[in-house]
Amino acid sequence: MTDLHDGTPIFGALLKIEGTDLFVQTNENGTYSFGNLCPGEMVLFLAHPKCNPISKKYNLISNTDLNFELEHHINELEEIVISDNQLKGLNGSTKESRLNTDQIIRYSSQSLSDALTSLAGVSSIKTGNAIAKPMIHGMYGSRVGIVANGIRLQDQEWGADHSPNIDLNAFQNVQLIKGAYTLKYGGDIPGGIIVLSPPKLILKDSLFGQTVMNASLNGRGGSLTSKLMKSTSNGYYVNGQFTAKRFGDLSAPDYLLSNTGVKEFNVSFKLGRNKISKGWELNYSRFQNEIGILRAAHIGNIQDLVRALEADKPLRIKPFTHQINAPKQQGAHQNIHVIYFNQFSKDLKWHLDYNYQINFRKEFDIRRGISDDIPAIDLKLQTHSVLGNMVWRKDFDWTLEWGVNALLQDNFSNPNTGVKRLIPDHVKTQFGSYWVGSYKPSNSFHWDWGFRLDQVNWEVQKYYTVADWENRGYDQVFSQFEVEQRGTQILVNPQFDFLNFAAQTGISFELGKQFETSLSFVLSQRSPNASELFSDGLHHSLATIEFGSLTLEKEVSNKLLLSFSKTSGKLKGVIEPYFSKINNYIFIGPKRLQQTIRGAFPVWQYEATDALLWGVDTTFEYDFSNQLNANVNAAFIYAQDLNNVLPLIHIPPFNTTQSFKYRSPKKRYEVEIVNHFVSRQNRFPDLNFNYSRLQENVLIQREVDISSPPNAYQAVDLFFLIHIGDVKESKTSLRFMLNNLTNTRYRDYLNRMRYYADEVGRNFQVQLVYTY
Amino acid sequence: MKQFKLIQKTFLLPLLAATFLISCTPDEPEEILEQELITTVELTFRSSSEVDQIVRWSTTSANSESITLKANSEYQVEIAFYDESDPADIEDITEEVIEEADEHQVFYEFSGVTIPFVQGGSDTLDEDQNPVFIHTVWSTGEIGNGVVSVYLIHEPTTKASITRDGFGGETDVAVDIPLVVIE
Numbered sequence: 001m002t003d004l005h006d007g008t009p010i011f012g013a014l015l016k017i018e019g020t021d022l023f024v025q026t027n028e029n030g031t032y033s034f035g036n037l038c039p040g041e042m043v044l045f046l047a048h049p050k051c052n053p054i055s056k057k058y059n060l061i062s063n064t065d066l067n068f069e070l071e072h073h074i075n076e077l078e079e080i081v082i083s084d085n086q087l088k089g090l091n092g093s094t095k096e097s098r099l100n101t102d103q104i105i106r107y108s109s110q111s112l113s114d115a116l117t118s119l120a121g122v123s124s125i126k127t128g129n130a131i132a133k134p135m136i137h138g139m140y141g142s143r144v145g146i147v148a149n150g151i152r153l154q155d156q157e158w159g160a161d162h163s164p165n166i167d168l169n170a171f172q173n174v175q176l177i178k179g180a181y182t183l184k185y186g187g188d189i190p191g192g193i194i195v196l197s198p199p200k201l202i203l204k205d206s207l208f209g210q211t212v213m214n215a216s217l218n219g220r221g222g223s224l225t226s227k228l229m230k231s232t233s234n235g236y237y238v239n240g241q242f243t244a245k246r247f248g249d250l251s252a253p254d255y256l257l258s259n260t261g262v263k264e265f266n267v268s269f270k271l272g273r274n275k276i277s278k279g280w281e282l283n284y285s286r287f288q289n290e291i292g293i294l295r296a297a298h299i300g301n302i303q304d305l306v307r308a309l310e311a312d313k314p315l316r317i318k319p320f321t322h323q324i325n326a327p328k329q330q331g332a333h334q335n336i337h338v339i340y341f342n343q344f345s346k347d348l349k350w351h352l353d354y355n356y357q358i359n360f361r362k363e364f365d366i367r368r369g370i371s372d373d374i375p376a377i378d379l380k381l382q383t384h385s386v387l388g389n390m391v392w393r394k395d396f397d398w399t400l401e402w403g404v405n406a407l408l409q410d411n412f413s414n415p416n417t418g419v420k421r422l423i424p425d426h427v428k429t430q431f432g433s434y435w436v437g438s439y440k441p442s443n444s445f446h447w448d449w450g451f452r453l454d455q456v457n458w459e460v461q462k463y464y465t466v467a468d469w470e471n472r473g474y475d476q477v478f479s480q481f482e483v484e485q486r487g488t489q490i491l492v493n494p495q496f497d498f499l500n501f502a503a504q505t506g507i508s509f510e511l512g513k514q515f516e517t518s519l520s521f522v523l524s525q526r527s528p529n530a531s532e533l534f535s536d537g538l539h540h541s542l543a544t545i546e547f548g549s550l551t552l553e554k555e556v557s558n559k560l561l562l563s564f565s566k567t568s569g570k571l572k573g574v575i576e577p578y579f580s581k582i583n584n585y586i587f588i589g590p591k592r593l594q595q596t597i598r599g600a601f602p603v604w605q606y607e608a609t610d611a612l613l614w615g616v617d618t619t620f621e622y623d624f625s626n627q628l629n630a631n632v633n634a635a636f637i638y639a640q641d642l643n644n645v646l647p648l649i650h651i652p653p654f655n656t657t658q659s660f661k662y663r664s665p666k667k668r669y670e671v672e673i674v675n676h677f678v679s680r681q682n683r684f685p686d687l688n689f690n691y692s693r694l695q696e697n698v699l700i701q702r703e704v705d706i707s708s709p710p711n712a713y714q715a716v717d718l719f720f721l722i723h724i725g726d727v728k729e730s731k732t733s734l735r736f737m738l739n740n741l742t743n744t745r746y747r748d749y750l751n752r753m754r755y756y757a758d759e760v761g762r763n764f765q766v767q768l769v770y771t772y
Numbered sequence: 773m774k775q776f777k778l779i780q781k782t783f784l785l786p787l788l789a790a791t792f793l794i795s796c797t798p799d800e801p802e803e804i805l806e807q808e809l810i811t812t813v814e815l816t817f818r819s820s821s822e823v824d825q826i827v828r829w830s831t832t833s834a835n836s837e838s839i840t841l842k843a844n845s846e847y848q849v850e851i852a853f854y855d856e857s858d859p860a861d862i863e864d865i866t867e868e869v870i871e872e873a874d875e876h877q878v879f880y881e882f883s884g885v886t887i888p889f890v891q892g893g894s895d896t897l898d899e900d901q902n903p904v905f906i907h908t909v910w911s912t913g914e915i916g917n918g919v920v921s922v923y924l925i926h927e928p929t930t931k932a933s934i935t936r937d938g939f940g941g942e943t944d945v946a947v948d949i950p951l952v953v954i955e
Contacts, residue, residue: 300926300942307937315929315940368875368926368944369868370807415802425798459797463804486803488857493797597810597831599946694921694936699883 017042097122097619099174105769106719106737109214109223109245112146112168116194119176120633121576121617123652126751127161129250129760130262130291131329134164135750136178137578138613138637138651139191142529147185148196148335149283154383154409155333155359156423158531160752165287165333165359167266169212169225169243172199178561178578178617183434184389184403187452187502188526190557190580201274204233210771218739218763220320221247221262235279239270248322249292253743253761255313259295261324264288278342287333292324297756298366301598302691305543305755306704314757326364326372333359347394353387370418377422378414383407400437405454406430411530422537423530424462431455436504444510446518452502456527460494462534468547478550494534498527498554506561514568522559528552532586532606545594547605555608557582573620585611587641587649590687602689609643613651631659638683646685650750653681653709670721681709681749710754713746715739735767805858810865812854813922813947815839817847817910829922829947830856838950839920841887847910848892851878853924853945869924870906873898877925878905881936884918885953887911902931912953920951 015024015032024032039060097119107115113124113132123135133140146153146164148171155165168174178192185193208229215222227241245264250257265288272281296314299305308315336356343349359382362375389403407430413421436450461483469475469490475482483491506520535548558581565574586608593600615637623629634656639648661672690701717739724732743762747754811832817825817839827837841847853865869876873896880889892907921936922945929940 298942300944301946303936303946304941304943307940366927366942368872369865410798412798413801415804418804418807420804420806421801425801427798461798461801463801489803491800491803597813597945597947598943694881694883699919 015044017044097176097178099176101172102721104168104171104174105212105767106735108169108212108225108767109216109221109765110168112164112166112174112194112196115168115174116176118657120619121178121615121635122176123635123655123750125160125650126748126753128260128291128294128297128751128753129257130247130260131161131163131293133157133160133162134194135652136176136192137580137615137617138639138648142526143189143191145186145189145193146196147193149198149337150339151335151337151353151355151385151387152185154357154381154385155331156361156379156381158423158529161329162361163291165289165331166196167241167243167268167285167287168196169227170198170241170266170268170285171196173197178576183436183450183452183502183504184401187432187434187454187500187524190522190524190526190555190559190582198239198270199229201237202231203235203274203276204231206231208772210769212767212769214765214767216247216763216765218760219247219250219261220322221245223264235273235275237270237272237274240268242267245289246322249320250760252758253745254758255317256320257294257314257757257760258316258318258321259292259325259328261292261322263290263324272339276343278344279340281337281339283335283337283339285335287331289329289331290324291329291331293327293329294753294756295325295327297753298327299543302543302600302602302704303693305706306691306693306702308756309705326366328364330362330364330375331360333357348390348392350390351388353385355383355385355387357381357383357385359383374416374418375414376417376419378417379423380412380414381409382412383409397441398437398439401435403434403436405432405434407432420537421463422535424460424534424536426458426460426462426530426534428459428530429457445507446509447505447507449505450503452500454498454500454502456498456500458494458496458533460492460496460534462492462494462536463489464492464536466490468536474550494550496527496533500525500527500554508563514566516563516565516567518561518563520561522557522561524557524559525554526557527554528586528606535606538601543601544590545601545603546588547603549606552586552606552608553584555582555584555586570623571620572622574618576617577615578617579614580612582611582613584608585641587611589649589685590689593689600691609641611640611648612642613637613639613648627663627665629661631657631661633657641685644685647683649685649687651681651683652678652750653712654679667727668723670719672719672721674717674719675714676716677714678712678748680712684709684749706755709749710747713744713748715744715746716741731771733769735765735769737763737765737767739763739765807855809855809857810853810924810945811856813924813945814852814854815922815949816850816852817841818850819845819847821845827949829949832856838952841910841912841951841953843912843915843953843955845912847912849889849908849910850892851906851908851922866906869904870896873904874900875927876904877923877928877931877939877941878908879923879925879936879939880905880908881921881923882918882951883921885916885951886913887920887951887953898931900931915953915955918951918953919948922947922949 026032037060042060099115103115103118111132113134116122116134117124121137124132125135125140126132134144136144141157148166153164153166156162175195176192209227211226213224223245225243229239231237243266245262247262250260268285270283273279296316299308338354341351361379363377364372365376366372385407387405389401391401393399409428411426413423413425432452432454434450434452438448440446466485466488481492481494483493502525503523506518508518510516531548532552533548533550535546538545561578563574563576566572586606588604588606590602591605592603594603617635619633621629621631636654637651639651641648655678657674657676659672659674661670663670684707687707688703688705691704692699692701718741720736722734723730724734740762745758747758812828812830815827827839829835853869855863855865887910889908889910891903891905892909895907896904898904923936923943924945925939925941926944927941933939
């Protein structure tokens with residue numbers, strides 16, 4: 001007897017022959033046997049505590065094997081109960097990490113990236129506190145995929161200062177898989193995938209809701225998120241959810257971070273019918289936010305940057321306000337998704353998705369001569385995607401999936417900005433097909449493999465200055481793209497085609513009852529993104545002019561991931577070493593100085609090199625008793641630019657987090673203390689440059705140090721949780737959270753704002769969770 | 773088989789969609805005429821004994837012009853900013869600077885020679901009566917060779933200082949012009 005969805009054996013199910021007192025129970029392998037039965041008609045009654053019981057009529061003639069599949073539910077309300085264990089069993093040959101529900105609720109008023117940093121090997125690359133992107137194994141942006149409800153998020157992921165436009169609160173489950181475990185979502189994400197999924201469906205009449213209210217002292221703000229889910233026994237379901245956040249200026253330990261307020265409002269809605277063997281779903285979501293960027297970080301030229309670097313606090317500090325002025329970002333993202341699936345035979349299931357995403361991004365600068373209300377970057381990105389797949393299962397051992405994905409993406413860059421487009425108008429089409437399969441004869445062995453091929457095509461319309469077009473030699477190499485010269489500008493129509501191949505295979509197996517090990521290999525190919533190819537403009541908070549490169553080719557990454565884990569006993573843990581070599585690794589680095597009316601600016605250009613990245617992630621937990629447990633995780637990465645014989649830029653230094661959690665005997669309350677330690681990154685490229693300045697009437701050369709990472713730091717968080725009412729039902733709970741308990745002054749290497757200000761100081765949050 | 777037909781339909785749909793969508797070119801984009809650009813700085817030197825001297829620094833030229841001043845003399849200096857990116861439509865940015873006097877500051881720093889300067893009689897004042905230094909009076913000293921750094925500062929953090937760094941803010945213009953003080 002097995003689970004209808006994933007084929008796992010159901011242990012402890014009862015089979016009874018009606019009208020008799022003959023019954024048996026299934027063992028761990030889900031098998032049972034009835035002996036000495038008389039031939040003839042009989043009615044079998046099958047039941048299991050977590051399944052709906054079924055009756056089956058059968059005419060017994062001779063010895064027979066009868067297999068049954070039961071719909072195995074997990075009672076969703078029970079799953080909300082706090083689970084400490086971040087490690088899950090074999091679910092694939094690559095270990096996956098998972099955020100538990102408690103962690104997701106804790107970060108309710110923060111971002112997805114902040115929540116993910118509690119997992120080993122995951123860091124956050126930030127531009128200020130509110131703009132954060134997840135970084136896995138030193139890779140972020142286009143090298144990390146975010147999949148929500150089975151579809152990849154299509155927003156302007158290319159910028160280090162573009163946080164994913166997605167609401168963590170709309171999802172129940174967050175899984176992180178390092179390395180492209182399933183090529184279903186793409187073959188171009190060597191960093192890994194973050195999979196966000198909604199709660200599992202319950203096939204019975206139910207109404208479930210949850211509201212989380214959060215108030216924070218630092219920033220004098222808070223958030224409110226609420227969801228309501230209704231399902232019926234005949235498969236219909238309806239979900240609605242919204243989140244609202246509002247924060248004013250945040251504080252560092254010694255000063256206010258002026259203009260760092262945040263406003264966010266998101267809403268999502270889902271309607272569908274799941275009849276187990278077939279179903280459909282329609283979902284809509286809208287994300288909208290406005291984020292202030294530290295006023296003091298907006299600079300005009302190198303001299304301004306030097307002045308900021310030499311000051312030990314931001315050069316502009318104003319009184320506290322909730323108002324968000326320029327410089328700031330505004331983002332809006334809407335997503336419409338239609339799903340249909342049909343399990344038309346025991347072995348075969350097919351699935352069809354259509355998805356439309358529209359993303360608006362506006363970036364506002366301090367402007368002269370034009371109102372600050374007119375954005376300097378104004379992009380509209382629309383994506384249509386169709387995904388169809390077929391899954392074939394044989395005997396619960398073999399699973400094969402074949403899928404096809406077509407994508408059409410259009411980017412429009414509004415000329416009303418009055419300033420040169422950073423990213424040009426373009427249309428990208430992508431057509432891919434994948435084959436994945438797995439062989440899992442038992443819970444103790446798993447082998448999977450996959451292949452994927454994607455054809456990517458770019459059609460671009462871009463203006464270059466004639467000077468740039470000629471200086472870079474493009475008039476020689478790309479003259480076929482030239483359309484028309486207009487004064488000092490030339491209109492070109494670049495067209496590029498890329499064929500990306502990806503392959504993956506892995507095995508995992510148990511070693512005895514307590515240990516598991518896995519090995520997987522991933523080959524992924526990534527074609528350059530819009531920023532890497534076409535970037536063209538001044539970056540105000542970094543005082544650099546950035547240029548893309550039309551000559552870039554696709555990146556080819558070979559990654560080997562291993563894991564060794566102990567999954568039971570008082571001590572549990574996992575060690576995951578990995579090793580990757582990337583050819584044509586695309587990065588941005590300084591090239592020369594360019595003289596402008598504001599003085600000299602460093603020009604950074606996208607280029608390619610061969611890179612080596614290897615490291616180890618580790619997580620351990622120890623249960624001292626039923627009440628007390630400890631958790632330690634640590635991560636280390638070594639990353640090298642092989643061609644230039646330099647370390648890669650912005651690689652997270654060695655970091656470790658330790659926590660102790662105590663639960664009262666009746667589980668009424670919990671206390672957790674978490675210590676974060678981040679060391680100083682001593683492996684970094686020296687990208688400093690010289691600049692001449694006036695000192696006592698004499699012009700002297702000074703070095704501008706933008707490369708040196710900040711010192712090591714340590715920060716402590718404290719969490720209290722109190723269950724109100726019945727502890728088992730866990731309907732209401734209250735949390736008190738103290739972040740950066742000791743109000744430590746520190747700067748983080750991965751935060752672009754480290755040039756201008758310290759990280760956020762102590763924060764006290766109160767959170768009320770109410771479930772109904 | 774009915775099921776096979778269903779499969780065919782599932783996969784033909786995206787296939788057809790893809791082939792239909794594959795050749796799509798974006799519409800021709802509108803040319804952007806940058807509006808905030810300052811391309812040219814022009815300094816006019818007037819003294820009682822000489823002809824007016826006009827020295828320009830422009831992003832479009834080679835910029836070999838230098839300023840020649842007489843020792844121990846006084847000069848009325850006026851600065852102007854232009855957007856000459858479209859030669860047919862030259863914009864006078866100085867007007868904007870004057871209109872937004874509260875948010876702008878002109879400043880000069882010298883190396884190699886010492887030339888103190890004060891606000892001129894017709895200089896623009898901001899709402900707190902601080903001089904913007906669009907019109908200044910320079911007093912040259914002994915002969916010498918040097919460079920003048922000409923600045924236009926946007927949203928300075930303070931409106932009174934004796935060094936460029938003291939004003940803070942964001943730099944909109946920072947150009948170095950060679951200067952020689954002669955007999």
